[in-house]
Amino acid sequence: MTSQSTTRLRPASNGVKTLPFTKEQIEGLITKYPTPFYIYNETGIRQTARDIVAGFSWNKGFKQYFAVKATPNPAILGILKEEGSGADCSSLPELELAERAGITGENIMFTSNDTPRDEFKKARELGAIINLDDVRHIEFLEKHAGLPEILSFRYNPGPLRGGNAIIGNPKEAKFGMTKEQIIESYKIAKQKGVKRFGLHTMVASNELREEYFVETARMLFALAHEIRENAGVELEFINLGGGLGIPYKPDERAVDIGAVSARIRKLYEDAVAKNLMPALKIYTEYGRYITGPHGYLVSAVRHVKETYKKYAGLDACMANLMRPAMYGAYHHITVLGKEGAPEDTTYDVVGSLCENNDKFAIDRKLPAIAAGDVVVLHDAGAHGHAMGFNYNGKLRSAEFLLSPTGEFRMIRRAETGEDYFATLKF
Numbered sequence: 001m002t003s004q005s006t007t008r009l010r011p012a013s014n015g016v017k018t019l020p021f022t023k024e025q026i027e028g029l030i031t032k033y034p035t036p037f038y039i040y041n042e043t044g045i046r047q048t049a050r051d052i053v054a055g056f057s058w059n060k061g062f063k064q065y066f067a068v069k070a071t072p073n074p075a076i077l078g079i080l081k082e083e084g085s086g087a088d089c090s091s092l093p094e095l096e097l098a099e100r101a102g103i104t105g106e107n108i109m110f111t112s113n114d115t116p117r118d119e120f121k122k123a124r125e126l127g128a129i130i131n132l133d134d135v136r137h138i139e140f141l142e143k144h145a146g147l148p149e150i151l152s153f154r155y156n157p158g159p160l161r162g163g164n165a166i167i168g169n170p171k172e173a174k175f176g177m178t179k180e181q182i183i184e185s186y187k188i189a190k191q192k193g194v195k196r197f198g199l200h201t202m203v204a205s206n207e208l209r210e211e212y213f214v215e216t217a218r219m220l221f222a223l224a225h226e227i228r229e230n231a232g233v234e235l236e237f238i239n240l241g242g243g244l245g246i247p248y249k250p251d252e253r254a255v256d257i258g259a260v261s262a263r264i265r266k267l268y269e270d271a272v273a274k275n276l277m278p279a280l281k282i283y284t285e286y287g288r289y290i291t292g293p294h295g296y297l298v299s300a301v302r303h304v305k306e307t308y309k310k311y312a313g314l315d316a317c318m319a320n321l322m323r324p325a326m327y328g329a330y331h332h333i334t335v336l337g338k339e340g341a342p343e344d345t346t347y348d349v350v351g352s353l354c355e356n357n358d359k360f361a362i363d364r365k366l367p368a369i370a371a372g373d374v375v376v377l378h379d380a381g382a383h384g385h386a387m388g389f390n391y392n393g394k395l396r397s398a399e400f401l402l403s404p405t406g407e408f409r410m411i412r413r414a415e416t417g418e419d420y421f422a423t424l425k426f
């Protein structure tokens with residue numbers, strides 16, 4: 001994925017990150033379930049899902065497909081289904097997660113790459129919309145699963161050609177196909193009897209600039225025209241992909257989905273009015289934007305250590321939340337009960353893995369921390385628990401859903417030693 005936004009925009013509200021639960025509520029939960037664990041705020045997830053649907057309500061047939069990989073839990077998928085969302089899947093287990101959450105048929109978008117035949121078979125069985133990553137996959141799909149009535153193709157705009165400085169240069173991205181290949185794909189599929197068509201791209205990740213998404217839509221609307229002219233295909237939908245960023249840092253601003261959508265609407269209505277493309281459905285595949293800000297990793301401080309630096313050692317580690325170690329990502333940290341205290345002490349906030357990059361924060365100014373304090377890592381709801389792993393014998397944590405009425409419901413139990421040993425043969 002390309003372009004991490006560096007633009008600093010106006011702060012969200014007052015630049016303060018708040019929590020949807022109290023210290024007392026967490027202390028109550030900890031008496032029954034040990035830290036670390038994840039909490040997802042149902043109210044926030046529903047609200048964000050509704051904002052997206054409302055933002056695009058001008059488009060007849062609009063659909064948001066939640067990127068399952070962000071938060072692969074059927075309880076979350078079920079909530080999103082109730083809000084009208086489909087599922088964007090990229091593997092067999094993700095297809096099964098969608099199925100078990102009651103999402104089937106064309107409410108599933110199967111956007112995979114380097115795809116095994118069994119996954120195409122399962123996608124066909126479920127009646128999912130298959131979004132092909134390569135022109136060669138048409139034949140592969142036909143051979144192993146048969147061609148469906150509807151197909152979508154993933155575009156990679158590649159090197160700039162009279163192109164767009166905002167979208168950048170995704171030629172290093174492994175995903176999607178060139179313009180020549182995609183036009184060829186529509187011709188081949190049409191000739192093989194495919195009746196309905198979609199177009200997809202996704203070249204952003206955690207992008208906060210509105211402009212980016214507007215320009216992506218502009219590019220795809222122009223491509224829809226070329227596809228009509230050169231392949232004789234009228235698209236049924238355009239899938240704008242995911243990649244909508246969230247304000248991890250307190251001074252970053254959330255993307256205003258209503259504003260983005262209003263600008264896309266203008267381009268759309270213009271293109272349709274000039275008969276450059278048909279009136280088609282807009283689809284999105286947002287993941288992070290929906291669950292990211294509404295998930296929290298709760299962890300207790302085990303030890304405080306002081307050598308050349310001060311360390312706050314948590315009972316969570318990068319096996320629970322890998323983003324800081326993997327991408328140098330910022331996750332805001334609140335020390336419960338010390339929200340108002342001066343942030344006058346500098347810590348590396350670390351986990352217990354035998355890897356020196358197992359750090360949630362480096363040189364972070366926090367209130368003075370003591371062993372036993374409980375910390376909350378913000379914005380962990382997407383690509384958080386999902387990226388968990390078992391290195392060093394670490395076990396994946398439980399997940400809880402905070403209901404609109406303030407109850408915590410366990411939606412995944414913590415792994416146990418038996419789970420760890422279950423696959424070993426000796």
Ligand SMILES: *Cc1c(COP(=O)(O)O)cnc(C)c1O
Binds near residue numbers: 088205286288382
């Ligand atoms: C990861 C992914 C998404 C979701 O990305 P977010 O950054 O979470 O919005 C959507 N579509 C595809 C194909 C993806 O791989």
